[in-house]
Structures are given as structure tokens and as C-alpha cells.
Amino acid sequence: MESDIHTRIWEEIGKAKSCLVVSHVRPDGDAVGALLAMGLGLKTLGKQVQMVLCDGVPGSFKHLEGAADVRNKAQGEFDLVISVDASDLRRIGAALDGYRKPDINIDHHVTNDGFGRINHIQPKAVATSEILAEHLGHWGMQITPGMANALITGILADTLGFRTSNMKPQTLRTAADLMEKGADLPEQYAHALLRRPFTAARYWGQGLSSLQKRDRLVWATLTLADRATCSYPGSDDADLINVISSIDDFDIAMIFVEQKNGTVKVSWRSIPGLDVSRVALGFGGGGHPAAAGADIPGTMQDIKEKVLETTYNMWVSWQGSGQS
Numbered sequence: 001m002e003s004d005i006h007t008r009i010w011e012e013i014g015k016a017k018s019c020l021v022v023s024h025v026r027p028d029g030d031a032v033g034a035l036l037a038m039g040l041g042l043k044t045l046g047k048q049v050q051m052v053l054c055d056g057v058p059g060s061f062k063h064l065e066g067a068a069d070v071r072n073k074a075q076g077e078f079d080l081v082i083s084v085d086a087s088d089l090r091r092i093g094a095a096l097d098g099y100r101k102p103d104i105n106i107d108h109h110v111t112n113d114g115f116g117r118i119n120h121i122q123p124k125a126v127a128t129s130e131i132l133a134e135h136l137g138h139w140g141m142q143i144t145p146g147m148a149n150a151l152i153t154g155i156l157a158d159t160l161g162f163r164t165s166n167m168k169p170q171t172l173r174t175a176a177d178l179m180e181k182g183a184d185l186p187e188q189y190a191h192a193l194l195r196r197p198f199t200a201a202r203y204w205g206q207g208l209s210s211l212q213k214r215d216r217l218v219w220a221t222l223t224l225a226d227r228a229t230c231s232y233p234g235s236d237d238a239d240l241i242n243v244i245s246s247i248d249d250f251d252i253a254m255i256f257v258e259q260k261n262g263t264v265k266v267s268w269r270s271i272p273g274l275d276v277s278r279v280a281l282g283f284g285g286g287g288h289p290a291a292a293g294a295d296i297p298g299t300m301q302d303i304k305e306k307v308l309e310t311t312y313n314m315w316v317s318w319q320g321s322g323q324s
Helices: 002-015 029-044 089-096 128-139 145-159 169-180 185-194 198-208 224-230 240-244 277-282 300-320
Strands: 018-022 048-052 080-084 104-107 118-121 212-214 217-222 252-258 263-270 291-297
Touching (some): 002 118, 018 089, 029 048, 029 128, 128 145, 128 169, 145 185, 198 217, 198 224, 217 240, 217 300, 240 263, 252 300, 263 277, 277 291, 277 300
Parallel strands (some): 018 048, 018 080, 080 104, 104 118, 217 252
Antiparallel strands (some): 212 217, 252 263
């Protein structure tokens, strides 16, 4: 079955002359890394390629090769549409407005609903970039230094620098292989995980000042007013969720980020063994057992009440099952 998927993807790429590559809204390092690696790889095969992120490339990743070519909206017609690192069509946002569903869907989220014509989903992979690093060669592409930097960025971002509980020895071997292909690990680590603009640091301050807790749950909020106060240009949490989830003696961390379209972006992080993707799925989102998210329509107050109650009840049930 695995070899059949690779053959089908290789055949689809081989016969296509023009390709559209997309990923999800509010792109993180894995979305950007996977998008750029796939786009650059297709270009090495002589394909005409458009790479599209409806929210653009975050500042932390604009140094990567090909980032300047990423568009906010697709233009023209394409023989092949490829989605990377998106668990469902809603996560792609407006990038595919006016276009068909993806022909190829490559992802590592356990909640992926198989929306592509060909679906290559590997939930055990730490990042979609890891999938591509291992399989681009099967699809006729040789990894260049620019692609290697993009892929190692994706792996670093989704593992928080090789620190997440789903890390495995093969991931370190893959990273070493990417370094041999030209990836600058220290440089990409700094861009993905260490450096932050001044506005993001101020934004963190707004969120940290809102911290609240209930038993072993901790959460913070970021409003539109907070964003305006700090002049923060993005619509995400500037990775504040990773700071909150590092607080000791808590099982679940959450952040609520108000959006201009009348929704609230909710992110969950949990300790191993506690599957918050089930909660996210119930609110129309998805992700991984230990890291999930959802965009929920409504007011901040209403959504916080519903999400906190549902999440708390799941935590209580988990405690009662004897897994604590």
C-alpha cells in the first residue's frame, strides 16, 4: 500500500506541467517548510509552480529560499494541486478559492479527513516536513540546500527543537541527513525557535498578564485590542502557547486568540497520554493528541466558557480513568 501511494504521487507529478502548492492559514514553520520544499523540488523538475499561503510567510521564515515567491492567492490554471500540512479544507482558508480540491494531500495530523484525491497521511511523523524529507526522492526530486533548510525548519518547529514526546531516533537521523545536504541547523534553529520581533515580545506580555488556572488547566487570552496595543502584525499567538505549556505542574495549556472575522482561534497543548485533539475535533478543529487547535465562531467570552468547560470535563474523565 505504501509503495502504491508513492507510485501514484510520482506518476501525478511526472505528467503535470503546472503545479499549485498550498498549506494552512496562520502558517507555522512546518507549513512554510513543507510548502517551500515541495515547491522548490517541483521547480527542479522543470515544473511551473505557484506556492500559496493566504496569510503569507511569517517574518521568522522569510529568509528561506523561495519565501519571496509565495503568494496570498493563486492565479491561473494548474494540472496538479498539492496540499501540505493541512488537516482539512477549512484550514487552507482562501488559498483554494475558485479551485478544485487538492489532487494530493500530504500531512501528519491524526485528524486529517482525507480530503485529497490521493492522501498520504502519516500521523506518526513528527512533521509533514519529515515525510517530505524521507520521500521526495521517491517522487523524483533531489533535495537541494535550500530545500534542506526548509525541511529542517519544519521539523524543528513542530518538535520544538527535538523536544516533543513523539520524537524518535529516525527523526534525528533525518535531520543529520538534511545537514549533509546543506541545512544549517544552528541558523534555522535560531530563526524558528529563538528570535522574536519586539512586537511579539510585547504581545507575549499582554497574554501572560491574562494567565488563569483551574486545577491542572492553565490558559491565556489575546484580544484584538492586545494586538493593536503591541502593533503585532500577525493573527496568531506568536508561539505564546509554547511558553504557557512549559509552566510546571499543569496537564493542559490553552490560549484563546480573538480574530477579526468574528472567530476565536483556540490552541491546546497537553501532557503525553491526554488527547486534546478529541476536544478540538468537537469544535470543528483538529491536530495531534498533544497539540491541537480550532477556529470557533462567536465571542471571546462565550467560546472561553464552552471550551474551558468541555476541556475540564475531559480532564476530569481522564483523571477518573486512573491515567493520571
